[in-house]
Structure formats: structure tokens, C-alpha cells
Amino acid sequence: MPGDSETLLRRYEFVTPPSRLPGLVASATGYQSTGNPIGLHRGLPSPYLTFILALDDAPIIGAETPDEAVRPTAPRAEVLLGGLHARPAYVVQPRDQVGMQLAVHPLAARRLFGPPTRELTDLLGDGTAVLGSGAARLRERMAEAPTWAERFDLLWDYLRRRVEATERAEAPPPALVEGWRWLARFGGTGSMDGLARHLGYSGRRVSQLFGTELGVSPKQIGRLFRFDLARRQIAGDIDRTGRSDLGRVAAERGYYDQSHLVRDFRQYTGTSPSGWIAEEFRNIQAGAHRSPEDSPA
Structure with a gap:
């Protein structure tokens, strides 16, 4: 068990404002934690597509099994996509982390990303390409923004422009x-x-x-x-x-x-x-x- 001093050093913050794209993005949660015990986090199945955007310098490391996740060859990404799946995924939890997690309606995939959810159903994958050519710059700007409110403004503006660009996508x-x-x-x-x-x-x-x-x-x-x-x-x-x-x-x-x-x-x-x-x-x-x-x- 950790001592009192270690426990006091841990900080957890989760920010979940209402979605500005209801019916497309079910939720967006900003998170920041420090003093975590280094280990693995279980990414659980859900009826939504999951995107995790790293807003710090550390890449997201994840794999389909605990053993694969801790290997030096484990996949690394700045934007991680979790498709519809029926078993847990394993993401390395660093001591300190800042990021944002999105829950996206599967039926909104064409309007937000182009391809249908059927093509995004791998357990884990690099989501940068799926979010579009501006995803890397979006992540950088969100990381530089000093407040969660500004980060969410950037996110919703980017996703709204994605929807406008795919307005003719097949429903x-x-x-x-x-x-x-x-x-x-x-x-x-x-x-x-x-x-x-x-x-x-x-x-x-x-x-x-x-x-x-x-x-x-x-x-x-x-x-x-x-x-x-x-x-x-x-x-x-x-x-x-x-x-x-x-x-x-x-x-x-x-x-x-x-x-x-x-x-x-x-x-x-x-x-x-x-x-x-x-x-x-x-x-x-x-x-x-x-x-x-x-x-x-």
C-alpha cells in the first residue's frame, strides 16, 4: 500500500462539459493526473468509438494484451482510436498525463471521418489519419491552450468543420x-x-x-x-x-x-x-x- 505522502501527491481531474455536437459526439472528457502508480489502464468496450488525444509530450502506448502493452515494440500514437470491440484494451498509464477522450456515436463516423464504423473496428489503432490532416495541429494547439475551456473550444470548432466538409456523406x-x-x-x-x-x-x-x-x-x-x-x-x-x-x-x-x-x-x-x-x-x-x-x- 502507498504511504500517506505518496497518496497526497496524486491528483486527478476530469472535465466533461455538455457535448456541442449531440447525436454525433456523445461526450468529451478532459483529464489530467499526476503521481499515478505506473501501470496499465483497461480501455473497456462500449457502444461508442473511443478517441484518446495526448496533450503532453508522452505518446499513448496501447495494445490488445498486457504483455504486448509493456513491450518496447508496443504501438505508440499521439491520437489513439478504439473501435467497437468485445474485450479490454490495455493502455500504459504514465506517472503524469494530460489528454482528452471522446466517445463518438458509431453512426456518426461517415459525417465526422468519412469511412463507416465497419472500417474502424480494429481494437486499437492510430487515429490521427481518421481525424483528418489537421489533427496533429489541433492536438498541438490544444496542448498549448492554458485552460480546458479553450481546449474544448478548439476541439468543437475542428469537429464542426469536419462535419461541414462531409455534409454530402452518405447517411x-x-x-x-x-x-x-x-x-x-x-x-x-x-x-x-x-x-x-x-x-x-x-x-x-x-x-x-x-x-x-x-x-x-x-x-x-x-x-x-x-x-x-x-x-x-x-x-x-x-x-x-x-x-x-x-x-x-x-x-x-x-x-x-x-x-x-x-x-x-x-x-x-x-x-x-x-x-x-x-x-x-x-x-x-x-x-x-x-x-x-x-x-x-
Whole structure:
């Protein structure tokens, strides 16, 4: 256990203002921490595309396994992209770090970046090219800005110009947008038969819609919604009371029982709920797990 002096040296700051591109960017969180224990951070699956922008001199180092992440050959990037995935990614946590993390709606990929989410579904990758030719300069200007307010101004202005430049991009099929909203409305607990009936399509046609644009099935998206909401509910409980009733969370989020929730946690985080809580306790207390929006435009 760290001593009192080491604990006092740690500082955690998370800033999450409302999105200025609702329906496209679910959330943008600025973070700054000092005195971290050097180790690995688990990047967890979610129903959103994740971008991490380093705003300091250290590159982001991440890989698909813990062993790969700590090797000298581990991929390094100033902008890291995490696509839709069903297992944790591992990012090296330096002692001090400053950056920004975006949660982007998968159905907004064409409007913001050009290619559909289907082409961005690798577990981890360099996101600089995806953000456009001005991404490197954007990151530099954000790093130089003295306040979070100015950094967010630069970000939203850049992304808004990206949307304007791709205004003629092909929109996702309306049925797919409605299917996403239906899954979000039920927090991933709606059945696939219910989704097909709602859209008036066969189950096979619904799967084709999701696969063509997103590269994953509607069932996978539903499971990600359910897990993401359960994880955030647990974090909210811990923030308010210091504990969470996993049985209650499982029941409220549509799991068969607590064991079912634990199995999902092990798949998506690589550890148990209690193990994840122990790892993330300080980040939770500092406000790192606020919920993004869940409805595309």
C-alpha cells in the first residue's frame, strides 16, 4: 500500500462539459493526473468509438494484451482510436498525463471521418489519419491552450468543420438509426425478435443493416449497451456510497442474475466487478465515469 505522502501527491481531474455536437459526439472528457502508480489502464468496450488525444509530450502506448502493452515494440500514437470491440484494451498509464477522450456515436463516423464504423473496428489503432490532416495541429494547439475551456473550444470548432466538409456523406439507413435508438431505449435488454418486429424486417435483414455499417451484429451492440450501463451504475453507486449491490444492478439492467453480470464483466474487462472497482476507485471518485448520451442524430 502507498504511504500517506505518496497518496497526497496524486491528483486527478476530469472535465466533461455538455457535448456541442449531440447525436454525433456523445461526450468529451478532459483529464489530467499526476503521481499515478505506473501501470496499465483497461480501455473497456462500449457502444461508442473511443478517441484518446495526448496533450503532453508522452505518446499513448496501447495494445490488445498486457504483455504486448509493456513491450518496447508496443504501438505508440499521439491520437489513439478504439473501435467497437468485445474485450479490454490495455493502455500504459504514465506517472503524469494530460489528454482528452471522446466517445463518438458509431453512426456518426461517415459525417465526422468519412469511412463507416465497419472500417474502424480494429481494437486499437492510430487515429490521427481518421481525424483528418489537421489533427496533429489541433492536438498541438490544444496542448498549448492554458485552460480546458479553450481546449474544448478548439476541439468543437475542428469537429464542426469536419462535419461541414462531409455534409454530402452518405447517411446511415433510417432503419438502422431507428434500430440503434430502440436498443438504446431498452438499454440493450430488448430481444432481437422484438427489434425485428419494431423495424418490420426479418432478423437476417436487421443483422445485415448493422453489419454493413458497423461491422458488428445488433446483439453485440445490445450487450455493449447493457454492460456499459451496468458499469456506469456501479460507478455511480461507488461514487455516492462507496459500495454497490451487484445483485440489484444485475436485476435492474436485465441480466438473468448476478453470475450473468459477473461473466459479462470478466469478458469485457478481463477481471471481476470487485477487481475493476478496486482498480478504478480513485478515478470513479474523481468523476471519470459520467454517462454519455445514447441517441444518434
